[in-house]
Amino acid sequence: MDENAITLSINGRDTTCFVRNAATLLYILREKLGLTGAKPGCLNGDCGACTIDVDGEPMKSCLMLAVEGEGKKITTIEGMKQTTIQSQFIEKFAFQCGYCTPGFIMNCHALIQKHPDATDDMIKNWMESNICRCTGYKEIEDAVKTALRQANQNTDG
Amino acid sequence: MISYDFDYHKPTAIQEALELFQALKKQGKKPVYFSGGTEIITLGRVNELVTDAVIDIKAIPECNTYKQDNRLILGAALTLTNVLDLQSFPFLEKAVAEIADNTARNKITLGGNICANIIYREAVLPLLLTDSRILLASLDGLTEKPISELFHQELQLKDGELLVQVMTDLEAIQLPFYIVKKRRQWGVGYPLITVAALRKQNKVHVAISGLCSFPFRNKQMEDSLNNEQLSIDERIEAALKHIPATVLDDVHGSDAYRIFVLKNTLRDILRVLGGAENDG
Numbered sequence: 001m002d003e004n005a006i007t008l009s010i011n012g013r014d015t016t017c018f019v020r021n022a023a024t025l026l027y028i029l030r031e032k033l034g035l036t037g038a039k040p041g042c043l044n045g046d047c048g049a050c051t052i053d054v055d056g057e058p059m060k061s062c063l064m065l066a067v068e069g070e071g072k073k074i075t076t077i078e079g080m081k082q083t084t085i086q087s088q089f090i091e092k093f094a095f096q097c098g099y100c101t102p103g104f105i106m107n108c109h110a111l112i113q114k115h116p117d118a119t120d121d122m123i124k125n126w127m128e129s130n131i132c133r134c135t136g137y138k139e140i141e142d143a144v145k146t147a148l149r150q151a152n153q154n155t156d157g
Numbered sequence: 158m159i160s161y162d163f164d165y166h167k168p169t170a171i172q173e174a175l176e177l178f179q180a181l182k183k184q185g186k187k188p189v190y191f192s193g194g195t196e197i198i199t200l201g202r203v204n205e206l207v208t209d210a211v212i213d214i215k216a217i218p219e220c221n222t223y224k225q226d227n228r229l230i231l232g233a234a235l236t237l238t239n240v241l242d243l244q245s246f247p248f249l250e251k252a253v254a255e256i257a258d259n260t261a262r263n264k265i266t267l268g269g270n271i272c273a274n275i276i277y278r279e280a281v282l283p284l285l286l287t288d289s290r291i292l293l294a295s296l297d298g299l300t301e302k303p304i305s306e307l308f309h310q311e312l313q314l315k316d317g318e319l320l321v322q323v324m325t326d327l328e329a330i331q332l333p334f335y336i337v338k339k340r341r342q343w344g345v346g347y348p349l350i351t352v353a354a355l356r357k358q359n360k361v362h363v364a365i366s367g368l369c370s371f372p373f374r375n376k377q378m379e380d381s382l383n384n385e386q387l388s389i390d391e392r393i394e395a396a397l398k399h400i401p402a403t404v405l406d407d408v409h410g411s412d413a414y415r416i417f418v419l420k421n422t423l424r425d426i427l428r429v430l431g432g433a434e435n436d437g
């Protein structure tokens with residue numbers, strides 16, 4: 001199996017690794033780079049457990065080849081430090097087993113960055129990209145809404 | 158994980174992509190154009206799509222075009238999110254907003270949905286109804302054609318032909334439309350059926366996905382729905398006689414249930430978009 005060297009910008013660092021063209025970014029993150037925060041779930045684009053941030057947009061890393069990541073700014077859950085949304089997930093008990101949590105947090109974080117004024121409809125629309133088998137989603141909704149409120153307070157000064 | 162290997166190419170011009178395709182074929186390879194790549198990756202993982210060379214079209218400027226003068230031009234490699242953000246074609250946006258989910262729409266492309274192997278291809282419905290045109294590229298040059306001429310069950314592309322753009326007259330974009338996606342359950346996922354309709358020159362035009370194993374627009378069906386000699390229910394019964402293939406009977410719903418939902422949806426369409434004058 002042929003592998004080529006590519007350079008990916010992940011969590012603010014350029015990383016060169018050898019990848020098969022057919023390898024998904026999810027696989028490379030986990031198996032080659034040891035970044036196991038993005039989780040394999042359905043591997044079919046349905047569950048959102050593998051969600052990362054690519055150039056400010058949430059992206060399902062099982063739907064992306066690693067070679068497509070060249071030249072893009074990739075952030076995984078490992079690159080998120082003390083963000084409001086992370087604290088809010090803890091505050092609001094927005095997880096149980098935690099398997100879906102990195103994916104949810106990456107999606108919520110992108111939403112807050114892109115749409116700090118997100119409406120309820122927009123929050124629902126974005127959150128439908130992720131599935132949780134444990135919580136009732138209410139706690140996750142509370143966490144996002146509180147983080148959004150805090151983001152707005154911060155921008156309001 | 159995709160168990161087989163493939164070459165990955167990312168041309169920056171149409172001609173380069175077309176020549177690459179032919180060169181790879183000459184080497185005995187089976188190249189495919191790779192747009193969002195989501196279908197190639199997901200079907201590839203279960204060996205339902207096998208290729209030894211992909212040609213990523215996302216760096217080709219014409220495939221990323223967005224232009225608006227007397228018509229709207231959308232590049233095939235625009236993501237569904239791009240299409241939504243442009244806010245230029247409400248009917249298409251309404252169809253696209255129901256495809257997959259917000260995150261997946263950041264990767265799935267307009268051209269990928271039109272050329273999909275997966276049977277729904279819901280973005281095609283508004284394009285068929287607005288008599289949109291498509292720009293195709295082959296080594297013979299660029300050809301622009303009405304989508305209705307080339308979309309029969311699926312887009313009829315010659316080997317190596319590339320879908321570059323979709324064009325829609327602004328006049329058609331302004332026409333009143335209706336689109337509804339009925340799912341078995343939940344707010345995300347493939348449709349039980351999706352029915353789209355457009356009112357043009359006092360006639361209702363209809364296109365459907367999820368009823369048969371391909372999306373379609375059918376002239377006889379539309380003639381029946383617009384037959385003012387008949388009551389609404391009679392029009393619908395007459396229209397159903399022109400369903401062009403076997404009605405799907407699968408995990409999303411039985412054939413009988415699909416017909417039941419279709420009848421109710423067509424009734425709503427005739428009520429909302431007119432044509433219901435003769436109901437009695």
Ligand SMILES: Cc1cc2nc3c(=O)[nH]c(=O)nc-3n(C[C@H](O)[C@H](O)[C@H](O)COP(=O)(O)OP(=O)(O)OC[C@H]3O[C@@H](n4cnc5c(N)ncnc54)[C@H](O)[C@@H]3O)c2cc1C
Binds near residue numbers: 196255256275
């Ligand atoms: C999570 C998820 C949910 C989905 N839900 C829906 C849904 O609700 N409704 C629906 O209609 N579909 C749905 N789909 C299917 C999806 O729209 C199709 O699989 C579509 O093909 C994906 O687009 P893409 O850009 O990723 O395609 P790709 O994987 O890039 O390509 C798909 C096919 O089209 C060909 N192709 C792509 N672009 C061109 C071009 N410009 N010229 C010639 N050939 C081309 C490719 O060679 C390939 O054969 C869903 C897919 C996913 C992953």
Ligand code: FES
Binds near residue numbers: 039063
């Ligand atoms: S593992 Fe990627 S969406 Fe489920």
Ligand code: FES
Binds near residue numbers: 094101132135
């Ligand atoms: S907390 Fe267990 S899947 Fe979400």
